[in-house]
Amino acid sequence: MSQNVPIQVGVVGKPNTGKSTFFAAATLLDVKRAPYPFTTINPNIGVGYAKLKCVCTELGVKDNPRNSICINGWRFAPIELIDVAGLVPGAWQGRGLGNMFLDHLRRAPVLLHIVDSAGTTDEEGRPVKPGTRDPVEDVAFLEKEISMWMFQIISKDWERISKLIELQKKYDELYTRFSGLGIKPELVYGVLEELGLHSKKATAWTQEDLQALVALVREKAKPMVIVANKADLDTAEDNIKRMKEELGNKYRIVPASAEAELALKKAAKAGLIEYIPGESDFHVKGPLKPEQEKALEYIREKVLKRWGSTGVQAAIDTAVFDVLGMIAVFPVENEKKFTDSLGNVLPDVFLVPRDTTARGFAFLIHTDLGERFVSAVDARTGRRIGADEKLSHRMVIKIIARA
Ligand SMILES: Nc1nc2c(ncn2[C@@H]2O[C@H](COP(=O)(O)OP(=O)(O)O)[C@@H](O)[C@H]2O)c(=O)[nH]1
Ligand SMILES: [Mg+2]
Structure with missing residues (x-):
């Protein structure tokens, strides 16, 4: 039985803050990869990615990832995103919250709270004059809810x-x-x-x-990252500053524009630009129509130059690495060539809790491998790793098991 089910990240917030846009943007990077065990077939659950520096450059190899994606030396490890619907004030009293919400919340060890930082929607998500709704109140609302x-x-x-x-x-x-x-x-x-x-x-x-x-x-059980969305709008700037002052000691706050990320991913998919998720700029590949150029320039000025990135990738990485404290480990079967049994170079990367031991890691890959565990090898150095030794971030390991 393989237990390496991707960790799940819940996307929550009141209506119209950009949850679905965030979800769409974060799950758009679907290139061919090996099938992995989806726990459910559900339109509200999709594959997103946590981004880390791949080890391929450092090891001087050209990799062919199977469970993940490598773009320009960046490795994207799969996670599951859940678009949790239906949180409005008073929802806990039964206004629209059902078993689905329970199920979603139960699964997710960390939540991304998508907030309309530009203050363009009231407490139930209805449009108001931009800047009039205080996003700090939305944070308190969701905690209470x-x-x-x-x-x-x-x-x-x-x-x-x-x-x-x-x-x-x-x-x-x-x-x-x-x-x-x-x-x-x-x-x-x-x-x-x-x-x-x-x-x-x-x-x-x-x-x-x-x-x-x-x-x-x-x-403690459902820690939240605040995604200060709609950061492209001018009314967001002061609000984000204030959110950092008022909430910064309790939460990590990530300025974001889900709409910008979605537009960039779509433009990249259409071959108009080169864009690596999380980067601070993009590269135009060919002639653009005037309206495309205008839209991309808006993103460059209002989002990328202002905030350093669209924040979508940063939000996921913050949740996975900073809040949950996960580490990424690359298992291989041939520790000299960094390959699996089929010769794929650095095929997989697994996100595991920081205190995972070598034997614990073997169990995460497969219970059978855990039971047959003898020792492990650090593929970078050839050093032996004992059963109870804790693994570290970006480690490449081979597990030695009894036949
Ligand atoms: N300006 C701006 N609008 C956004 C952004 N993200 C989402 N929106 C808009 O906000 C509205 C609600 O988005 P949606 O994703 O459906 O929100 P949900 O109800 O939380 O799922 C839509 O009109 C989106 O286009 C953003 O980053 N910037
Ligand atoms: Mg939605």
Whole structure:
């Protein structure tokens, strides 16, 4: 059984902030690659990519990636993006939130909160005069919305549950509820300790206690990156500055223009420009129609020069590498040629948690490989790696297994 399912990143926010545009832009880079196990067939789930420096240049080889893509020495490792629909104020009370939302939220260990940083839409996403809606409020709204929604699930039947917790002298009933949201007992217990609730009888917990528990669990279990979208619009500039001041100590804030990224990817696909996702500029390949030239120049001036990139790639990379702390590891079968058994050079790259050990990595590739694990080799140096040694970012390793 192979367990290397790509990590999932949820795209959330109120209506009309650009979630679908972001999703479309981030999932447009579909070139041929080896099929990988999709967990669902769902139009709201698509393949996006985290970008890292490939090891091909450093190793002096020409690679032929299978599970990923290499463009000009940049490796794009697959992740799954989920376009989570339906968050409006009061949604937790049942206004349009269903099992799909639950399922999406349960899967995603990190969320990209797409915010209309230009303030062009009200709290429900209806158009208003640009600059009149405060995007900082949208951040607070979404925190509250998800917390309230979790609170509702956790606190259902609380009287009975709290008695059970006391009777059993363990928190299993609470853990079960959180695990339905994809949250591990370890994390929940850590928060109980942090809040001092572990030394207080569950039946004596107040509503506020329970709310504080839920809020802190949410913060840790579903960390958010703020994508300050529509950054191409002039009203966004001051707002983004203020968001960084007011929210910067709590969140990573990435200025973005999903629409610009989508336009650049489409232009690249049509052969009009050369553009590598995440870069600060593009290169025109041939003659453009006047309106194409105008649109591209707008993107160059209002987005790329102003913010350094469209922010779409940066947002994903921030979520995967900075917030989740994932590392990328290149497994090979021939540590001299950096190939798999078919001779593909640097075929795969896997995103794994930072504390993954050599044996743990083998298990992620295949449980069978984990069970037969003997040792590993660092392909760069030929050094032996023991079972419990932690891997590092951009490591190329060969796993030696019993026959
Ligand atoms: N100016 C600007 N408009 C954008 C951007 N991203 C999305 N939009 C526009 O915002 C509107 C809502 O976008 P959509 O992706 O459907 O939002 P969703 O409801 O959150 O999925 C559409 O008219 C988009 O063209 C952006 O980066 N800049
Ligand atoms: Mg949408």
